Amino acid sequence: MRIRNTGRTLALLLLFFVTVLLVAPFLGREAIRFSDIFGTEGTTRFFIFWTLRVPRLVLGLLAGASLALAGLTFQTLFRNPLATPFTLGVSSGAAFGVAAAVLLGLEGYLLGLEVTPVFALAGAGLVVYILYRLARTGVGLSTLHLLLAGVALSYFFSSLLLFAQYMADFTQTFRMVHWLMGRLETIGYGPALMILPAFIFGVLILAANRRELDLLLTGEEIARSRGVPVDRLRKNLYLVASLLTATTVAACGPIGFVGLVVPHIVRLLLGVTHGRLIVGCVLLGGPFLVACDAIARNVVPETELPVGIVTALLGGPFFLWLLVKRQKGEA
Amino acid sequence: MKELLLTRRCWSPLVSVAATVGVIVLLLAGCEGAKEAPPIPEGALRILSLSPNTTEILFRLGLGDEVVGVTDFCRYPPEALEKAKVGGLLNPNLEAMFALEPNLVVLLPAHEVLARKLQSQKIAVLAVPNDTMADVLESIESIGRIAGRSERAAALADSIRSAIESAKKMKPTQPWRVMIVVDRPRRGLAGIFVAGPGTYLDEVVQLIGGTNVFGQSLARYPEAGIEEILFRNPQVIIELRPSGVDPVEATEEARIVWRRIPGLSAAESGRIYALAGDHLVVPGPRIGRTIEEFSALFGEIR
Numbered sequence: 253m254r255i256r257n258t259g260r261t262l263a264l265l266l267l268f269f270v271t272v273l274l275v276a277p278f279l280g281r282e283a284i285r286f287s288d289i290f291g292t293e294g295t296t297r298f299f300i301f302w303t304l305r306v307p308r309l310v311l312g313l314l315a316g317a318s319l320a321l322a323g324l325t326f327q328t329l330f331r332n333p334l335a336t337p338f339t340l341g342v343s344s345g346a347a348f349g350v351a352a353a354v355l356l357g358l359e360g361y362l363l364g365l366e367v368t369p370v371f372a373l374a375g376a377g378l379v380v381y382i383l384y385r386l387a388r389t390g391v392g393l394s395t396l397h398l399l400l401a402g403v404a405l406s407y408f409f410s411s412l413l414l415f416a417q418y419m420a421d422f423t424q425t426f427r428m429v430h431w432l433m434g435r436l437e438t439i440g441y442g443p444a445l446m447i448l449p450a451f452i453f454g455v456l457i458l459a460a461n462r463r464e465l466d467l468l469l470t471g472e473e474i475a476r477s478r479g480v481p482v483d484r485l486r487k488n489l490y491l492v493a494s495l496l497t498a499t500t501v502a503a504c505g506p507i508g509f510v511g512l513v514v515p516h517i518v519r520l521l522l523g524v525t526h527g528r529l530i531v532g533c534v535l536l537g538g539p540f541l542v543a544c545d546a547i548a549r550n551v552v553p554e555t556e557l558p559v560g561i562v563t564a565l566l567g568g569p570f571f572l573w574l575l576v577k578r579q580k581g582e583a
Numbered sequence: 584m585k586e587l588l589l590t591r592r593c594w595s596p597l598v599s600v601a602a603t604v605g606v607i608v609l610l611l612a613g614c615e616g617a618k619e620a621p622p623i624p625e626g627a628l629r630i631l632s633l634s635p636n637t638t639e640i641l642f643r644l645g646l647g648d649e650v651v652g653v654t655d656f657c658r659y660p661p662e663a664l665e666k667a668k669v670g671g672l673l674n675p676n677l678e679a680m681f682a683l684e685p686n687l688v689v690l691l692p693a694h695e696v697l698a699r700k701l702q703s704q705k706i707a708v709l710a711v712p713n714d715t716m717a718d719v720l721e722s723i724e725s726i727g728r729i730a731g732r733s734e735r736a737a738a739l740a741d742s743i744r745s746a747i748e749s750a751k752k753m754k755p756t757q758p759w760r761v762m763i764v765v766d767r768p769r770r771g772l773a774g775i776f777v778a779g780p781g782t783y784l785d786e787v788v789q790l791i792g793g794t795n796v797f798g799q800s801l802a803r804y805p806e807a808g809i810e811e812i813l814f815r816n817p818q819v820i821i822e823l824r825p826s827g828v829d830p831v832e833a834t835e836e837a838r839i840v841w842r843r844i845p846g847l848s849a850a851e852s853g854r855i856y857a858l859a860g861d862h863l864v865v866p867g868p869r870i871g872r873t874i875e876e877f878s879a880l881f882g883e884i885r
Contacts, residue, residue: 281814296813296846304809359768366771418674421656423766427774430806437808439772439843549810555801556808 258528261521265535272539273313276546277305303440311444312436312545312559313538315504316514318451318496320537321458323511324518324529325493328469329486330399336512337497340402340490341379343506344409346498349375350431351416354424368431369446369502376498379405384490395472395486434507434560436545443503450499457492458530461485465526509563510541513571520578540567628730631669631685633694636713636867638663640723641689643739643868644732652683658826659861659869689726713866714803716747716783723868739868746871750790755881761793762817762849765804765864770840777807783866784823787874791881793819813847819884820849821877824859833857856880 278284280300288297322337329335338344353359353371361367386401417425438444458465464485467475476482497511518532541559544566548557628649632638638657641650647660652667667683670676675697680688687707690698698708709729711722720740727736763778763785778784779800788795796815797805820841824833834857841850849855858876862869 281810294845299845300810300813359771359774361770368768422672423776427766430774437773439809552801555805555811 258522262528262531262535265521265532269535269539272542272546273309276312276542277301277309279546279550280305281549304438307438307441307444308436308545309542310441311438311447311504312542314444314447314451315436315500315507316510316537316539316541317534318447318454318500318537319507319511319541320514320518320533321454321530322493322496322500324515324526324533325458325465325489325496326511327515328465328526329489329493330395331469332399333516334512335399336508337493337500338506338508338511339399339406340383340494341406341409342376342494342497343501344406344413345379346372346376346501347428347432347506348409348413348416349373349378351413351420351428354427355416355420359427366442369443372502372505373498375409376494376501379409380491380494380498384487387487387490398486398490430558431505432560433558434505435556435558436504436507436541437556446503447499450495454492454496455530455534457488458526461489462526462530465489466524469524469526505558505560507541507560507563509560509567510537513567514540517571517574520574626686628687629683629685630730631680631683631688632657633669633675633688633690633697634672634713635659635861635865636719637689637691637711637722637726639865639867639869640726641730644723644727644730644735646730646732649730651685652680659865687729714781714783716743716786716866716870719743719783719866719868719870743868743871746874747790750787750874750878753791753878753882755792756885757818759793759819759854759881759884760796760815760817760848761788761819761821762796762807762812762815763788764820764822767822767837767840770836772809772840772843775807775812776804779803779805783870787877790874791878793881809844813844816846816848818848818852819854820856821880822855822857823863824857825864826859826861828857828859830857830859833859854884856884 282297282300284297284301284305288295289301291298319337323335326335326337326339327333330339349371350368352375353367358367358371383398383402383405387398413428417428420428464475464480467478467480468482468485472482475485500507514533514537515529518529518536522528522532541563544562545559547566548559548562551557551562628646629651630641630646630649631652632641632650633654635654635657638650638653639659641647642660642663647662650663650666652669653663654671655668656671657663657666667679669679669683672691672693675694677697677700680701681704685706687709688698688701689709689711692710692712694710698710701708707729709725711725712718713722720743723736723740723743724733727733727739764775765778765784766774766776768774777797778788778795779797779802780795781803785795785798789798796817797807820837822833822837824830834855837857838850838853838855841847841855844850858880863873863876
């Protein structure tokens with residue numbers, strides 16, 4: 253029964269992916285016609301389509317997929333359904349980096365690089381590094397200790413962020429809060445290119461370890477008895493998921509909910525085998541975020557809502573509906 | 584059956600939440616009527632100013648010696664920097680305020696919660712709005728009234744009114760469609776905040792015969808996305824920069840950055856300008872100067 257459904261479900265996910273891909277860039281304030289996108293370079297509509305909307309679409313696809321994959325990895329690593337890409341403080345570190353950039357008046361460009369994402373990446377990297385060192389030397393690589401240390405670090409950097417916000421000028425605080433909402437607005441492919449290498453690397457590593465991930469989910473002892481080098485695997489998974497999260501947060505801010513719920517939706521649809529889950533997260537995570545963004549851009553015509561506001565508003569009820577429906581089906 | 588039970592259980596917390604919200608709304612509505620003019624304090628004035636614009640007004644009315652404390656963001660006039668600091672809008676230090684023993688606190692309507700705390704300790708509080716030009720005039724006059732400087736206040740208000748009148752007479756070469764940028768990261772085009780409706784900058788643009796392209800908007804200082812800016816397509820962009828920025832350099836930088844967007848009327852015609860100075864974003868007594876600078880700029884736009 254399940255197996256027969258999987259093919260159909262994957263086909264539906266693919267259809268969703270393609271539909272979103274084709275529809276999203278045509279939605280927006282300025283109506284874009286087919287003739288516009290093959291029109292002459294330098295016209296406003298050509299610019300809106302190819303420099304604003306298509307890069308935004310690509311960024312959304314990469315960010316959504318990366319967050320879903322990172323969430324999936326953390327949920328398996330900690331065998332905890334509540335784990336998200338942000339559980340271990342990566343986003344808190346990034347947010348603190350951004351706050352530092354704002355406070356130091358360093359927004360804009362420095363040596364040809366946009367400053368905010370660089371600071372965000374540095375902040376996220378700092379948290380990942382501290383936790384990694386802690387795990388290697390102090391608290392050990394035990395899953396529980398890693399989780400607890402990560403949550404503690406997360407709170408620590410959140411407090412630093414609150415401190416920075418409190419000390420900042422009104423307008424600076426405003427900018428920090430705006431960044432925290434997460435957004436996909438972009439001019440050109442810069443932010444997408446920032447995520448792309450981490451995304452490719454992450455997908456490859458996770459796909460190569462899909463069987464080990466399955467075993468890890470059943471229990472560390474079982475995995476060990478089947479010859480899985482559990483400690484090394486955990487270390488690698490932690491680094492891969494952190495890399496996916498850090499680059500995404502640096503490029504778009506901490507967009508919530510995608511990393512928590514997309515893996516669960518995929519699990520409900522495709523079962524618990526990681527080979528399928530990885531494909532499902534890529535096929536659903538990206539288009540889900542892009543669809544949310546399309547709504548965020550169009551629901552209030554005056555202004556573009558940050559996508560982070562819409563993800564949970566839209567995804568939450570859908571997830572609850574799916575959860576109830578599945579439970580009824582199983583009962 | 585299971586579902587029915589679930590539904591019933593869900594209702595009771597919902598009802599109690601609704602009831603709580605209702606009570607809070609009623610309480611707030613009840614408090615709204617409690618506003619009244621504060622009594623004039625007796626004896627020598629010890630004034631605490633909780634906003635840069637009120638600090639400017641107080642010093643302009645010759646009350647500099649009576650001011651005992653200001654916010655961290657009060658940088659004008661320079662004498663204000665020597666006063667005791669009590670934090671800012673978001674991080675007020677209540678203890679520092681009480682330590683200064685003020686008998687009059689001048690603040691904004693946004694300080695309402697703080698105002699109640701001060702009033703509970705029998706400290707006179709004057710809340711003055713600061714969004715529009717009428718607000719600025721009202722602030723000047725009500726501060727003058729409560730601090731016994733009515734004549735100077737009237738003179739100051741009149742000088743601003745005459746600046747408004749002469750700006751009205753000056754008609755621009757065209758009724759330009761204008762966008763006022765209040766914040767944009769250097770060399771970047773993300774995170775652009777503009778002046779929207781209900782702001783004195785919106786009024787200034789109208790006063791000198793222009794139209795603010797963001798005059799219709801949900802927020803007073805909305806964040807403007809590139810697509811939205813292209814949709815509203817301003818013919819003139821005026822960027823406001825803080826004191827210490829060279830307006831010539833800032834104008835050059837702005838022209839280079841905005842030229843990245845094809846089809847933007849202001850960028851194509853080069854009608855992009857930067858004005859520098861903190862007075863541009865402080866709706867205080869220097870608003871007359873802001874109006875004059877905008878008028879002068881508009882006179883030059885061809």
